[in-house]
Amino acid sequence: MKPIRIALLDDHAVVRHGLAATLAAEANFEVVGIYARSRDLIAGLASAPADLLLLDFSLNPDELDGVSLIRALRVKFPSCHILVLSTHHDPATVSLAMRVGARGFVGKGEEMAQLVKDIRKVAAGAVYLSTDMTYRLAETVTSDTGQGRGDAPDALVQAELTSREQEVIRCYLAGMTVSEIAEKFNRSIKTISTQKTAAFRKLGVTSNNELFKLNKLIGTP
Template sequence: MKRLKIALLDDHAIVRHGLINRLQQEPDFDVVGVYARSREAMAGLAMVPVEVLLLDFVLGPSELDGILLIRALRVKYPQCRILIFSTHHDAATVILALRVGARGFLGKGEDINQLVSAVRLVASGEVYLSPDMAYRVAEATAVNPVGEEQNRDEALRFVTLSAREQDVIRCYLAGMTITDIAEKFNRSIKTISSQKASAFRKLGVVSNNELFRIKHIIDGI
């Protein structure tokens, strides 16, 4: 029997332990990499290639994660199929993750047995979304296909930034520095930086230039 090589990246030890126990019950699954940090995963995959990587979308504040990590993995390991599992699974996040190369998206609230099915489906070359998630994604992208830029703009309209993330991003777009924003709202620089990073992750942007290019969308969020 050909065994399917799988790796997983999650920053919570309990989650890793539970996933390993369930995946190893499958006779054709071989969990060959278990990582808590994105840097460990990037290095480990070079030594032990896998067919499917289970990837938590949101890691710790100092970690490369989300859209940035998916992009990096797709460049360095194009043969590895990425299955995202996350508590953050709004339509916009799913759309952006799939657009940059993920092959499936699973909410952490779904049944663990569904994860097993998703791994097999993604390994076979298919894309996995639960029926409910597929419906929400289809509803969010039900626009005329006029081009990738417009499709991305439509997806971004469904992004949900917290009130504080909106405050930070709008002030930043207005030309304020992180220090200025911290003083304005009486928050620490570390808190403001974390809120900016969280907003970047949700918006799928990787630089200040990309943020300014979608300013017209943010104004409507």
């Protein structure tokens, strides 16, 4: 049987090396990469592809992580299944990660035997969430609907940028200010600011630095 190639990303050395040692001992598992930095992960996956990536959702402040990293990985390595392993596993975080491309989400309190089963399931193409998390997500949706908010919050909606939002981001990455972009396209500064904010939300970034880091990682023109 073909081995399941696994890559790990976690900024805690004890966690990543402990996981690597345990998973490498499992039948049919091959650990092909152990990474502490998102940039090293992306470079490594290009040269040593993985079938499944075990990804820590929250890294050091200077690292691209969370939603932005998952989006970048889905662009660069669409065939690599992402299983998030994180201490942050509240329903909102889990829902957002799944909507932008993760195939599963596991809390760091998970038993190792169960994690091994989760990895096999996600690597086979299935989606994994614990029964408890599935119920919690269902309760969240039911609660929102009951309060007259049937639509998911904008931050949880995976959507493509509109053509005008693409224009704004392209010009912004080229070094233009909001005022210069407004003048270029003959739109108001308020309109450009609104379109920039909407684009940031859809891209999963919350700051200018995150946008530039995302652009570097995925090589957006």
